[in-house]
Amino acid sequence: MENNTVLEVKNLHVHYVTSESAAKAVNGIDFEVKEGESLGLVGETGAGKTTTALAIMQLIPDPPGIIVDGEIYFEGNNVILNTDKENQAMRGNGISMIFQDPMTALNPIMTVGDQLSEVLLTHEKLSKAEAKKRVIDLLEIVGVKSDRYDDYPHQFSGGQKQRVVIAMSLLCNPKLLIADEPTTALDVTIQAQVLEIINNLREKYKMAMILITHDLGVVAETCDKVAIMYAGQIVEAGTVREVYLNPKHPYTRGLFDSIPKLDDDSSELIPIEGAISNAADLPTGCYFHPRCRYCKEICKQQQPPQKGEGHTFMCHFDLFSEEEKEERR
Amino acid sequence: MENQVLIETRRLKKYFPVPAGFLHAVDDVNLKINKGETLGIVGESGCGKSTLGRVILRLHEATSGDVLYDGMDINNFSADEMRYMRQNMQIIFQDPYASLNPRMTIGQIIEEPLKLHKIYKSADDRRARVEELMELVGLPMRSYNQYPHEFDGGRRQRVVIARALSINPQFIVCDEPVSALDVSVQAQILNLLMELQKKMGLTYMFISHDLSVVKHISTNIGVMYLGQLIEKAPKNDIFNHPLHPYTIALLSAIPSTNVLQKSKKIILKGEINSPINPKVGCRFATRCPFATEKCTSGNPQFVEAAPDHFVACHRWKEVADGTLKFNM
Numbered sequence: 232m233e234n235n236t237v238l239e240v241k242n243l244h245v246h247y248v249t250s251e252s253a254a255k256a257v258n259g260i261d262f263e264v265k266e267g268e269s270l271g272l273v274g275e276t277g278a279g280k281t282t283t284a285l286a287i288m289q290l291i292p293d294p295p296g297i298i299v300d301g302e303i304y305f306e307g308n309n310v311i312l313n314t315d316k317e318n319q320a321m322r323g324n325g326i327s328m329i330f331q332d333p334m335t336a337l338n339p340i341m342t343v344g345d346q347l348s349e350v351l352l353t354h355e356k357l358s359k360a361e362a363k364k365r366v367i368d369l370l371e372i373v374g375v376k377s378d379r380y381d382d383y384p385h386q387f388s389g390g391q392k393q394r395v396v397i398a399m400s401l402l403c404n405p406k407l408l409i410a411d412e413p414t415t416a417l418d419v420t421i422q423a424q425v426l427e428i429i430n431n432l433r434e435k436y437k438m439a440m441i442l443i444t445h446d447l448g449v450v451a452e453t454c455d456k457v458a459i460m461y462a463g464q465i466v467e468a469g470t471v472r473e474v475y476l477n478p479k480h481p482y483t484r485g486l487f488d489s490i491p492k493l494d495d496d497s498s499e500l501i502p503i504e505g506a507i508s509n510a511a512d513l514p515t516g517c518y519f520h521p522r523c524r525y526c527k528e529i530c531k532q533q534q535p536p537q538k539g540e541g542h543t544f545m546c547h548f549d550l551f552s553e554e555e556k557e558e559r560r
Numbered sequence: 561m562e563n564q565v566l567i568e569t570r571r572l573k574k575y576f577p578v579p580a581g582f583l584h585a586v587d588d589v590n591l592k593i594n595k596g597e598t599l600g601i602v603g604e605s606g607c608g609k610s611t612l613g614r615v616i617l618r619l620h621e622a623t624s625g626d627v628l629y630d631g632m633d634i635n636n637f638s639a640d641e642m643r644y645m646r647q648n649m650q651i652i653f654q655d656p657y658a659s660l661n662p663r664m665t666i667g668q669i670i671e672e673p674l675k676l677h678k679i680y681k682s683a684d685d686r687r688a689r690v691e692e693l694m695e696l697v698g699l700p701m702r703s704y705n706q707y708p709h710e711f712d713g714g715r716r717q718r719v720v721i722a723r724a725l726s727i728n729p730q731f732i733v734c735d736e737p738v739s740a741l742d743v744s745v746q747a748q749i750l751n752l753l754m755e756l757q758k759k760m761g762l763t764y765m766f767i768s769h770d771l772s773v774v775k776h777i778s779t780n781i782g783v784m785y786l787g788q789l790i791e792k793a794p795k796n797d798i799f800n801h802p803l804h805p806y807t808i809a810l811l812s813a814i815p816s817t818n819v820l821q822k823s824k825k826i827i828l829k830g831e832i833n834s835p836i837n838p839k840v841g842c843r844f845a846t847r848c849p850f851a852t853e854k855c856t857s858g859n860p861q862f863v864e865a866a867p868d869h870f871v872a873c874h875r876w877k878e879v880a881d882g883t884l885k886f887n888m
Contacts, residue, residue, distance in 0.1 A: 275743070276742055388832070389605075418604035418605055419604070419813040419814060420809055420810060420828050421604075422815075423812075423813040423825045423826075423827055427825070445742065445743065448814065451815065451817050452822070476819060486744060489743050489746065491750070491773055491775065492817070493799070493816065499751075500750055501747065502746075503744035503747075506712045506714060506745060507742075
């Protein structure tokens with residue numbers, strides 16, 4: 232393992248088990264994130280993106296959630312074997328997370344300043360005055376005026392709240408930031424502001440980032456690498472450039488074909504038929520086969536292997552290689 | 561062929577009373593929608609897109625101004641006349657999880673408007689019509705006796721569409737109909753809406769905050785900001801020659817999937833103003849890099865800058881001839 236790897240996830244499986252059923256949310260994913268690198272985790276609702284993030288943070292609600300198998304190395308330590316106390320120290324300091332909804336991520340009955348200082352006072356030995364100073368400095372960086380230190384969350388707009396949440400996640404200079412749909416609840420002009428702040432801060436502090444989103448455009452503009460998730464698996468991964476220019480998995484192709492493109496009027500939208508499978512009742516073989524237009528007999532019976540170096544994908548075929556295209560003609 | 565105007569609004573206003581005064585949700589909107597066309601309405605949350613759609617359907621009563629449907633001023637219609645009128649105008653809501661009665665089967669839901677408007681006398685005729693509609697929107701017959709909770713978002717939205725179409729409307733307000741859906745399913749619903757429009761000659765007002773979706777489906781696009789329509793034009797004019805600084809910034813902020821060509825973003829400073837008791841002047845002036853004295857002292861008029869291209873900005877001429885440019 233190279234020593235600039237911040238996070239390595241190996242063969243991670245997470246299930247949510249109830250008396251009636253077991254939902255297989257994450258089914259054997261592998262990836263790593265290096266120092267200063269940003270990875271986009273893309274997929275539809277129910278693809279297992281947020282569960283993956285919660286597993287890394289060791290925040291899977293248990294019960295019903297169980298990490299069934301796999302390893303998660305943060306700076307060389309397998310966090311699954313950590314004690315609660317060790318995890319507590321890691322969260323905020325080592326890894327921190329921006330949650331999806333800025334409206335519910337803040338405590339409504341505490342002032343913004345108090346909430347932010349609390350983070351510092353919990354993790355570091357500081358006086359209250361020192362903590363306040365650090366909080367005010369960081370708020371300025373994300374574009375919240377210092378005179379709002381004593382305001383309550385309801386006095387902030389959505390974009391401002393998201394800035395406060397970003398500031399909170401950065402207070403202890405984490406090595407890795409997990410941003411779960413940080414701009415989904417925001418309008419596009421505000422989204423552009425917030426993404427710019429995140430990008431600038433990431434450069435400044437050489438922070439690694441995992442950006443969870445369903446928006447392929449946001450990933451193209453913020454990330455170095457991308458992993459496409461479907462039914463708890465990473466079906467395709469690589470650099471943003473490689474995956475966007477030459478998608479190899481039929482699901483990835485399907486995603487690109489189903490979004491309207493601004494610079495291309497003529498193209499008709501080609502939807503992916505059907506809907507994502509229920510995690511408690513996954514199909515046999517390739518999880519994508521019921522929706523795949525290229526489905527063959529083998530796809531219904533066997534899980535596809537992972538293919539490729541650097542740019543990897545999980546499919547029995549290399550459908551979009553020149554030879555295969557010829558064959559289908 | 562002369563385009564026939566189906567929907568027209570004149571100086572349409574909707575103010576909501578709030579403790580601090582009046583919230584100007586829709587403020588002096590003039591627009592026309594031609595038969596068989598789609599007018600896309602874009603804007604950020606709270607700009608009055610949805611309220612505009614509802615006032616046009618008279619689901620909210622307008623504070624002042626007129627709504628003309630095929631030349632008839634529907635704001636003066638009595639309740640009975642309006643009930644009859646509603647056969648022509650329907651709405652599709654954003655959240656297909658909240659807009660279906662959980663205790664009714666799919667068949668009953670689609671049949672309900674047929675009963676309300678007494679369109680068919682016999683139950684058999686209604687059943688036949690429901691089945692026809694289910695086929696039209698791509699729902700399998702076995703779902704007739706199923707309940708909404710058995711459906712995912714995409715199929716629920718198909719039920720909502722079938723219900724809206726049941727009484728043969730001409731005009732449908734689509735209020736963020738695909739925002740709650742995943743992209744792969746979103747494309748299914750967009751294609752369905754476009755196919756139905758072609759087949760039945762429907763007229764849409766399509767409200768969305770997603771500009772690429774709006775561009776895909778619309779004939780004309782209107783941009784709203786704090787209750788006002790600030791620019792309206794055929795979609796390619798809006799995208800290729802935007803005249804309002806806000807439209808320019810909005811278009812540049814759309815994240816693009818094109819990895820070969822990174823577009824430059826215009827990052828606006830500041831936050832959206834409050835729509836409660838807005839001051840005189842252009843409402844975008846606080847965030848506009850080109851704002852002058854004139855912009856804060858007088859309301860810009862909504863003028864026709866080019867054929868079919870309307871804009872409300874004091875300095876649109878300078879934007880059009882390239883004197884004013886954003887620093888990127």
